Amino acid sequence: MSKVYVFTRFGGPETEELQDRPVPEAGPGELLVEVRAGGVNPADWKIRQGLFGTRRELPSGMGLEVAGVVVGTGDGVSGFSVGDAVVAGVAGGRGGWAEHTLVRAAEAVAKPEEVSFVDAATLPVAGTTAFDLVHQVAPAPGQRMLVLGAGGGVGLMATQLAAVRRVHVIGVAGPGKRDLVEATGATFVPSGAGFAERVRELAPRGVDIVVDLVGGDVLRAAATLATEPGRVVSAADPAVTDLGGTGRVHHPDALARLTGYVRQGLLDPHVTATYPLDRAGEALAAVETGHATGKVVVQVP
Ligand SMILES: NC(=O)c1ccc[n+]([C@@H]2O[C@H](COP(=O)([O-])OP(=O)(O)OC[C@H]3O[C@@H](n4cnc5c(N)ncnc54)[C@H](OP(=O)(O)O)[C@@H]3O)[C@@H](O)[C@H]2O)c1
Numbered sequence: 001m002s003k004v005y006v007f008t009r010f011g012g013p014e015t016e017e018l019q020d021r022p023v024p025e026a027g028p029g030e031l032l033v034e035v036r037a038g039g040v041n042p043a044d045w046k047i048r049q050g051l052f053g054t055r056r057e058l059p060s061g062m063g064l065e066v067a068g069v070v071v072g073t074g075d076g077v078s079g080f081s082v083g084d085a086v087v088a089g090v091a092g093g094r095g096g097w098a099e100h101t102l103v104r105a106a107e108a109v110a111k112p113e114e115v116s117f118v119d120a121a122t123l124p125v126a127g128t129t130a131f132d133l134v135h136q137v138a139p140a141p142g143q144r145m146l147v148l149g150a151g152g153g154v155g156l157m158a159t160q161l162a163a164v165r166r167v168h169v170i171g172v173a174g175p176g177k178r179d180l181v182e183a184t185g186a187t188f189v190p191s192g193a194g195f196a197e198r199v200r201e202l203a204p205r206g207v208d209i210v211v212d213l214v215g216g217d218v219l220r221a222a223a224t225l226a227t228e229p230g231r232v233v234s235a236a237d238p239a240v241t242d243l244g245g246t247g248r249v250h251h252p253d254a255l256a257r258l259t260g261y262v263r264q265g266l267l268d269p270h271v272t273a274t275y276p277l278d279r280a281g282e283a284l285a286a287v288e289t290g291h292a293t294g295k296v297v298v299q300v301p
Contacts, residue, residue: 004098006059010050032072036117038096061095067120085111122269128254130157141166149213151177270294
């Protein structure tokens, strides 16, 4: 048997529990992974809440991104063998906060030895989102990029990835995140009423790119700061297209590139809290506040 953290019906945290289930079998093209760490994302509670639809099979395993060790391979798998350390998003319908999970071999990437399982587990969802948003607008060195939610899981990685491209970042976050945001080389602007005016003082002619991880009124206020509406990108709010901007566009090499950046010390996912599997609910609650700092990770002993 294998432990897996699930939600049993759509709703709040009271629907979550740790269950014992048979170890899954790897199907064609799949890897059976012994999980060492699983990243926590806002999408985990949004799925549980039914915000992304209510058609999935219940109970439903939770956790979308993992790092672990391959303990089985399905038919047709090439490039991975038992014993390999890998990082990947979980296969559809599976849960990553678990002793075992399934991932699609075609979407998995070898985990470099120098990258910890905990750091690696933040890359398939949060890391690739940061990578995609920063790269789809292809900022040039010296340009100004405004990041909304710069102290969160995706935002902190987006500010660092921009710095790799020598883009100047103005990071908007809660006051407690000033040091963290400034440590990435970004200019910190406190969030809350009047943030757009504070950014305007720093960039009177506006910003070249807006990367949004907050959405709603914050996105709408920030969009007015962009020199071109088409250079506003958001992972948090599909309404960005109404403002002339775009949602996330997936880049096929994102995960492989990110593991390389972490290995080279160019990117630190900033894991600020880890919780053991039997306390996965506390890990999710920390993210569900909407004010997490960096990344929260579930560790599997
Ligand atoms: N489309 C996709 O594929 C995809 C993938 C990943 C994430 N997302 C979405 O992207 C968003 C961010 O994800 P995440 O993992 O970075 O979440 P997160 O770790 O919870 O970070 C969100 C950050 O936004 C900050 N924030 C909240 N209200 C704010 C405001 N008014 N102004 C400025 N900052 C504010 C929060 O803290 P402080 O207020 O304390 O600064 C927090 O640091 C979520 O909506 C998530 O669902 C989408």
